[in-house]
Amino acid sequence: MSGRAVTISEVAKHAGVAVSTVSYVLSGKRTISADTRRRVLDSINALGYHPNAGARALASRRSNVIALVLPLRAGMHVPVLMRFASAVVTAARRFDHDVLLLTADEGTAGIRRVAASALVDALVLMDVELDDRRVPLLRELAEPSVLIGFPAEPAGLTCVDLDFAAAGARCVEHLAERGHDEIALLGAPSVVYERGTGFARRTREGFVEAVDAHGLKGVALACEETFDEVYETVRDLLLDQPGLSGLVVHNEAAVGHVLAALRQLDRRVPHDVAVVAICPDDVAERASPPLTSVLIPAEEVGREAVRLVMDKLEGRAVPDSTLLAPQLAVRAST
Amino acid sequence: MSGRAVTISEVAKHAGVAVSTVSYVLSGKRTISADTRRRVLDSINALGYHPNAGARALASRRSNVIALVLPLRAGMHVPVLMRFASAVVTAARRFDHDVLLLTADEGTAGIRRVAASALVDALVLMDVELDDRRVPLLRELAEPSVLIGFPAEPAGLTCVDLDFAAAGARCVEHLAERGHDEIALLGAPSVVYERGTGFARRTREGFVEAVDAHGLKGVALACEETFDEVYETVRDLLLDQPGLSGLVVHNEAAVGHVLAALRQLDRRVPHDVAVVAICPDDVAERASPPLTSVLIPAEEVGREAVRLVMDKLEGRAVPDSTLLAPQLAVRAST
DNA sequence: GCCGGTCGTCGAAGCGCTTCGACACTCTCT
DNA sequence: AGAGAGTGTCGAAGCGCTTCGACGACCGGC
Numbered sequence: 001m002s003g004r005a006v007t008i009s010e011v012a013k014h015a016g017v018a019v020s021t022v023s024y025v026l027s028g029k030r031t032i033s034a035d036t037r038r039r040v041l042d043s044i045n046a047l048g049y050h051p052n053a054g055a056r057a058l059a060s061r062r063s064n065v066i067a068l069v070l071p072l073r074a075g076m077h078v079p080v081l082m083r084f085a086s087a088v089v090t091a092a093r094r095f096d097h098d099v100l101l102l103t104a105d106e107g108t109a110g111i112r113r114v115a116a117s118a119l120v121d122a123l124v125l126m127d128v129e130l131d132d133r134r135v136p137l138l139r140e141l142a143e144p145s146v147l148i149g150f151p152a153e154p155a156g157l158t159c160v161d162l163d164f165a166a167a168g169a170r171c172v173e174h175l176a177e178r179g180h181d182e183i184a185l186l187g188a189p190s191v192v193y194e195r196g197t198g199f200a201r202r203t204r205e206g207f208v209e210a211v212d213a214h215g216l217k218g219v220a221l222a223c224e225e226t227f228d229e230v231y232e233t234v235r236d237l238l239l240d241q242p243g244l245s246g247l248v249v250h251n252e253a254a255v256g257h258v259l260a261a262l263r264q265l266d267r268r269v270p271h272d273v274a275v276v277a278i279c280p281d282d283v284a285e286r287a288s289p290p291l292t293s294v295l296i297p298a299e300e301v302g303r304e305a306v307r308l309v310m311d312k313l314e315g316r317a318v319p320d321s322t323l324l325a326p327q328l329a330v331r332a333s334t
Numbered sequence: 335m336s337g338r339a340v341t342i343s344e345v346a347k348h349a350g351v352a353v354s355t356v357s358y359v360l361s362g363k364r365t366i367s368a369d370t371r372r373r374v375l376d377s378i379n380a381l382g383y384h385p386n387a388g389a390r391a392l393a394s395r396r397s398n399v400i401a402l403v404l405p406l407r408a409g410m411h412v413p414v415l416m417r418f419a420s421a422v423v424t425a426a427r428r429f430d431h432d433v434l435l436l437t438a439d440e441g442t443a444g445i446r447r448v449a450a451s452a453l454v455d456a457l458v459l460m461d462v463e464l465d466d467r468r469v470p471l472l473r474e475l476a477e478p479s480v481l482i483g484f485p486a487e488p489a490g491l492t493c494v495d496l497d498f499a500a501a502g503a504r505c506v507e508h509l510a511e512r513g514h515d516e517i518a519l520l521g522a523p524s525v526v527y528e529r530g531t532g533f534a535r536r537t538r539e540g541f542v543e544a545v546d547a548h549g550l551k552g553v554a555l556a557c558e559e560t561f562d563e564v565y566e567t568v569r570d571l572l573l574d575q576p577g578l579s580g581l582v583v584h585n586e587a588a589v590g591h592v593l594a595a596l597r598q599l600d601r602r603v604p605h606d607v608a609v610v611a612i613c614p615d616d617v618a619e620r621a622s623p624p625l626t627s628v629l630i631p632a633e634e635v636g637r638e639a640v641r642l643v644m645d646k647l648e649g650r651a652v653p654d655s656t657l658l659a660p661q662l663a664v665r666a667s668t
Numbered sequence: 669g670c671c672g673g674t675c676g677t678c679g680a681a682g683c684g685c686t687t688c689g690a691c692a693c694t695c696t697c698t
Numbered sequence: 699a700g701a702g703a704g705t706g707t708c709g710a711a712g713c714g715c716t717t718c719g720a721c722g723a724c725c726g727g728c
Contacts, residue, residue, distance in 0.1 A: 005452065005714095019678090019716095020677080020679075020680095030677085030717095032676070033677090050451045051451060051715070052392070052452050053388075053448075053452055053453040054387075054389075054452060054714080056714080056716080057391070058388040059683055059716040060717090065453075072420055079412040085435070086406055090437065093440060102423070103424065105424050116384035117387040118386050118387055226622065227593070227622055256590065287560075288561050341684055353686095353709090354688095354707080357686055358686090358707085364705090364707085365706065386683085388684080389684035390684080390685055392684080392714065393687080394685075394686055395713075
């Protein structure tokens with residue numbers, strides 16, 4: 001395995017066929033008799049042949065690699081990001097593609113580079129901001145791309161995400177059904193709102209609209225991620241609104257602190273305060289008490305993003321916008 | 335930018351030189367007169383030329399891509415992992431390489447595939463277990479590789495990591511200096527020890543040896559990651575050993591819970607119990623009180639791993655084992 | 669029994685780059 | 699002045715694959 005690699009012409013010789021025949025066996029782009037196919041496949045196994053990726057990319061003008069652009073920004077919950085990333089990798093393999101990891105430190109230059117050099121066939125971008133510097137670049141790129149998240153101006157782009165507005169609204173409905181009429185949203189750290197990250201704002205909008213629609217009293221707050229800050233926020237909130245009995249938490253890192261703060265403030269969950277979280281299932285299940293939650297379907301979103309980008313690569317038409325419906329799992333906290 | 339890409343021969347024509355001259359300007363592998371170089375560089379800019387990655391890989395037998403093998407296993411702290419990964423990407427770019435992301439779900443087949451197809455020139459593996467299934471494969475691969483972490487049998491491999499044994503010992507020393515003589519280590523979740531993950535065990539060994547060397551009373555415990563479990567562990571520990579006054583915590587996810595538990599058990603930090611953590615600086619700083627800690631130098635480890643793998647790629651000799659010395663930052667918790 | 673049509677296979681022409689050997693110059697050093 | 703040693707540039711031969719057109723062989727239909 002450490003000598004020179006086996007080439008397609010060695011396979012062809014071994015099987016007694018032309019090089020092109022081996023290629024067609026592998027790609028299935030022309031009909032090959034069952035007998036020849038067998039012989040070729042046997043030779044491939046016998047010699048341990050693996051097509052050379054560079055040669056293949058050069059000849060076919062397809063690298064079979066997609067870029068995953070993953071800026072690791074402050075305030076983003078990394079485990080959630082990684083679930084997306086991991087789902088993208090797994091899904092890409094289903095389409096026989098590999099994933100090249102791009103981080104933010106090269107800025108848009110990295111995207112330009114991998115696209116222009118044909119290192120990748122297509123791009124999946126994560127953690128999209130409302131006013132994202134990468135978006136104009138995507139429009140001028142020949143390579144297809146899919147965004148996980150929505151920028152302010154998504155026309156002409158392909159975007160996938162959980163329907164966060166619906167998620168925010170769903171939480172409110174659930175609390176309303178349980179009879180809570182004074183509630184609050186604890187959201188992302190303020191830096192995330194200021195940056196204009198779409199999902200945080202959309203959740204808030206969904207929350208606010210649903211509060212109005214149900215005629216509740218509700219307030220939406222940013223929420224930092226250290227225990228002390230969370231504690232203060234929760235304490236002040238309860239001081240301001242003694243009648244508050246429902247909380248929606250949309251902040252994976254803070255949700256544990258919120259529960260600890262309530263505990264310290266002698267509020268029982270769900271008896272005194274009901275809590276609904278928007279977070280991955282495992283976070284909700286590990287909390288004490290386990291939280292009623294709208295799950296973030298990271299696997300599904302990642303899979304969908306890859307499906308869309310592959311469709312575009314094959315020239316199939318795809319919808320501009322894909323919103324995945326929120327699913328509420330009721331647990332012990334409401 | 336969306337038409338056919340510019341090729342090297344168009345650049346050559348535009349600059350009035352041979353194709354090979356353009357190539358040598360780019361690679362610097364032969365001397366080129368300043369005048370010619372200028373003309374070529376100008377043409378490259380004027381035409382917006384980017385070398386085709388596939389063609390380059392084919393001709394040079396170098397893809398300029400390294401694989402980052404990142405199994406996302408239970409119990410591993412993802413943000414820490416991502417800091418490593420991010421450092422690897424950044425460092426790789428310094429050497430003009432990109433990073434292909436491989437996760438565990440393909441098993442060793444993925445490693446074999448990207449190596450055999452020459453998709454990558456080299457590999458960096460993270461989250462190495464003591465008895466890691468990937469290790470035998472690495473030995474038979476022609477491509478150089480570097481491990482972040484140590485397997486049980488590291489002979490013939492190149493490994494980098496924080497010196498966790500020294501880190502565990504350093505924490506003990508610090509507590510001993512402060513006059514604590516009854517201490518405990520709260521480590522990784524038990525599943526991580528059972529899996530034989532090296533860093534967890536090495537920290538424990540360093541801890542135990544230093545405890546003995548200093549003649550202290552010390553116990554090392556696994557530590558799960560939900561608040562309730564942490565609370566029980568801490569409560570039982572304090573019940574068993576009323577004289578306990580120092581705690582070493584080597585578990586990023588649990589460290590917040592430990593502090594919350596101590597708070598709930600009416601132990602003041604550092605007055606009643608001093609706490610030293612082994613965790614990234616930002617986690618230590620965000621805790622309340624900020625924690626004295628041995629930092630996990632993720633950036634440095636990632637950078638070093640890439641440097642080593644590049645050295646191997648160039649045929650330079652590298653040390654089998656690189657252990658980074660622990661650095662203790664004293665903060666408010668001791 | 670001859671014609672048009674698949675079917676299965678082959679050979680050759682690239683894909684865009686790197687690298688090797690060759691060669692024409694220009695400098696030294698005697 | 700001529701040998702020897704660089705410099706700077708060029709042309710051509712691949713790298714290992716895909717894909718296109720060509721071409722026998724074999725089929726059924728009249």
